[in-house]
Amino acid sequence: MASKTTQNGTSLRSGPTSLMVDIVKADFPLLDQTIHGHKLVYLDNAASSQKPRVVINALLDYYRKTNANIHRGLHTLAERATDSYERTRDHVARFVGGVDREEIIFTSGTTESINLVAATWGEENIHEGDEIVITEMEHHANLVPWVILAQKKKAVLKHIPITICGHLDLSQIDDIITPKTKLLALTHMSNVLGTINPVEELAAKAHQHGAVVLADVAQSMPHMPVDIPSLGVDFCAFSAHKMLGPTGVGILYGKRELLDKMPPYNMGGEMIREVRFDHITWAELPFKFEGGTPNVADVVAFDAALTYLEALGMQNVRDHEERLTGYAFERLSELKDLEIQGPRETGQRGGAISFTDPNIHPHDISTFLDSRGIAIRAGHHCAQPLMRVLGKVATARASLYIYNDEADVDQLVEALIEMRRYFGV
Amino acid sequence: MASKTTQNGTSLRSGPTSLMVDIVKADFPLLDQTIHGHKLVYLDNAASSQKPRVVINALLDYYRKTNANIHRGLHTLAERATDSYERTRDHVARFVGGVDREEIIFTSGTTESINLVAATWGEENIHEGDEIVITEMEHHANLVPWVILAQKKKAVLKHIPITICGHLDLSQIDDIITPKTKLLALTHMSNVLGTINPVEELAAKAHQHGAVVLADVAQSMPHMPVDIPSLGVDFCAFSAHKMLGPTGVGILYGKRELLDKMPPYNMGGEMIREVRFDHITWAELPFKFEGGTPNVADVVAFDAALTYLEALGMQNVRDHEERLTGYAFERLSELKDLEIQGPRETGQRGGAISFTDPNIHPHDISTFLDSRGIAIRAGHHCAQPLMRVLGKVATARASLYIYNDEADVDQLVEALIEMRRYFGV
Amino acid sequence: MNESLDEMYRDIILDHYRSPRGKKPLEKTDIASEGHNPSCGDEIDVELQVDDDTVKDVHVNCHGCAISVASGSMLAEIVKGKTLAEAFRIAELVKKILKGEETEIPEDLGDLDALKGVRQFPVRIKCALLSWVTLMEGLKDYKSGQRGGKSSISTDDDKD
Amino acid sequence: MNESLDEMYRDIILDHYRSPRGKKPLEKTDIASEGHNPSCGDEIDVELQVDDDTVKDVHVNCHGCAISVASGSMLAEIVKGKTLAEAFRIAELVKKILKGEETEIPEDLGDLDALKGVRQFPVRIKCALLSWVTLMEGLKDYKSGQRGGKSSISTDDDKD
């Protein structure tokens, strides 16, 4: 059992880990269950993470003691709820490296955050002939809105290709990012390849041409220290549910100068200043972009997720995953002909490990692993264009997080070996 | 103490009630607390309702046992989560009177539901010179999107005025709803006046002219039986958080023929069929409109709220609130010169009671009542145009729900009497 | 349970998966249709050689998971020699079996029984369905006289 | 606690609220500004009669809650007789007090101490602020020579 070794760090194979995984694991009630008679090994973290007890309790606590509609409420519950909600905003602003609280907008997810930018900033600033640059490894959330916007505006959609190793191919970058570029929208970390992209460098280049830069940090924010000011981007989008928080909460960071000029997205209560049938003025930031009753309870509970991650330390989270990814690569190499996608240098990638077996379809891999208690994802991972580039219809993906350890990787590898026997191919 | 009388129904004042309020009350943990040394009386239900234990437990349960990203997942947790999520959709389809499950779209709230329609159906179907008809009593959520759409499209925004009694003034209706009407968007129940509008009748009239009809049922769905097929409307929008459900979940009902033709709103994962850089096809209904990871946990927990309401019986909920509204009117009449807005016939209105004191500003009313443990709302209630019609800058609003009883009304009235003494005006 | 896994991947399914029938190209193709489920990437070609309203030979080429490959292989085996009308009825029956609307399987279609195990895996039903729906689409177009072109269909939309 | 209620509605606040000062129209209006908080509907007019850079008289007309009325009434009382520069400094001090950045209050401005209780009610701070911010806006415009027109401001936006 390698799990023991994560505590005293004496195993040759695993090396010392920066997180006390056994202790972390115990904070996640869901992990303590059996699936098809096997202890659950949850390796679908790139899709959504599990929640520590403190987050679940924060939700419970909110509904048991505090719940009320927020803002403008003059009773105690409404004041408490507003305080808690706004405290999370302050916390997010600190967590992402210190930005203004007015630059943090709560949405329903990364997808809505990016759509908001496309429908407001994009609608007003992208014109015929303008160029939008994305990459070949974008998740549909950072792809479909731009494809549709480009079609609507007769703008040109260009993409940065990837190399055979799963990095961005920057050899022709000066032909791609040009004075015509109005927007560079790229992922910080690929949800399929794990690749960490040089966002700072590309943002600087795009800015030289006066373009606006949006980084999809849905995969990086949960897994490594992300400092938005040093990334130097104009917009960032991410989801709470991938970083220990509840479902239904997303964040849009936007530079104040840009947000100030953008029209609102969802219009209704709380986002207006004054309404007449023929004239409307918008509320100040960030409220202009938070029309309607927000997802108060989940935003409040997200605060506990941030606190939990800070207590672990994001650099420790990153170190742990980097080591564990290395361990997984090592062990997976025991499976002859198993093809792993994305960079092999663990320092340049996160812990999403996509792989294919030459003879077994990813769906069958996933179904088989599930029968052994192991949850991974199989499919196109909402990155169909990337799949086409990789020449795959689908991949299997095991993705790591703070509560995974060497034992989980061992269980995965052993099940894969058994699987090959089972299918006999 | 009138609360006793709600159980045996012998009090002259209160009459028998159709709900066992004491038992209901005990299901809501939040209500069991003191505010400023007084037992909490929660009368801010039109803003958001409290949650019964079964809903809170459903959330807990989901995060402790089931949580995973849904759809296309081939592992057990993902299948369970998908099942639970889709079960709520079936439940909503039944709850609203029996519509197709594909016609139920989960959004983040009423506000997003209406904005979705404005940005997709509205964008494609409203043209210069077309007329959009709303009413003078709309919540900003069903007003701002139409004001902005009308401005953008050079369409004409018309409104049905209200009578002095707070009903829609239908005397000139044939000049308002005409062959030029492309959309009638109206609230089923006013969040300020309580008025229940004749949606069926007006929808029929609008349909005669080929218009599309959207009903904002955010206030009616939680408080009375609402049968969408008999309302005869094309779109309906409401929020889970006002009907015992979690925050962050809204519902859009749309007729299949209309939804089929509409472009999507939030674009990303799960809502596409196939993506190429130059060509995209959308997923089938309802997924076309649910881009990105949905608010799975809260949708799953909403199921328990619907079950709870069904167990009470929506007609019982309505009867209870109707009686309690009558009781409140009777008792509030003890306060000389207190001005109550909206219809006085309890059969034609819900339990949102807006009032003003000739000498005390609604904000001071609310602050004072809070010091006595009573939570009400004061302000424009996101209905500024209506406030202007009423000639008020703000009103105080006490709004009732299933866990309120005569004792709550008594406590409110006594506090109001004390308040007049306190301010000495 | 591992039993449910073995329910889905019954020996007969694994056998069809390991050595799919209908691999050989046809001498003459009268009906051709292709199926594609973008959500999982499964792709299938179903081709029939028809003689006097009877399926003389079947070619199935499937890129997909064990379930879709096995299902397509069963199709190749079963449909061969049947009249077009019979083939269509069998495809309808498979749809009903997979949706749980039908459980009785005629003796001569015994292999199909193995597909029942898929019902416990809702996400995989569309994999098992793909070849059959593709066949039906081809037959429909053939019957309505739209010959020559290739029919195209998907079970992603869960509409059938 | 009811103490916190009494903290906010101190006797001095209630007294100003019941009989607000500065009701009488001015003989001559040199500075006029209006404040409006759409979110709560509070509206206020602040007018000054100026003589030799000194506030000779103040007129305040406020439609709003007890807090905004009392705050406007205190303004009328305190600012009268002060130089324009002093008036501006006092308004700045009130802002700081309400935001909790300042707690020391000079003896001659004793009434202002009563506004401290509002700090416990965050939503009400903008009510207490409105008259002072409106005054400042008028003074600024007057100083920058934009005379004649009426200055307009809000504390809704929480920007100050």
Ligand SMILES: Cc1ncc(COP(=O)(O)O)c(C=O)c1O
């Ligand atoms: C009539 C009416 N419509 C729409 C809304 C907006 O609902 P939400 O804030 O949940 O989007 C409300 C509630 O605030 C309402 O009362």
Ligand SMILES: Cc1ncc(COP(=O)(O)O)c(C=O)c1O
């Ligand atoms: C890189 C990336 N971007 C965007 C998303 C979309 O996030 P959500 O589904 O929470 O909106 C995901 C997750 O699925 C992702 O991995």
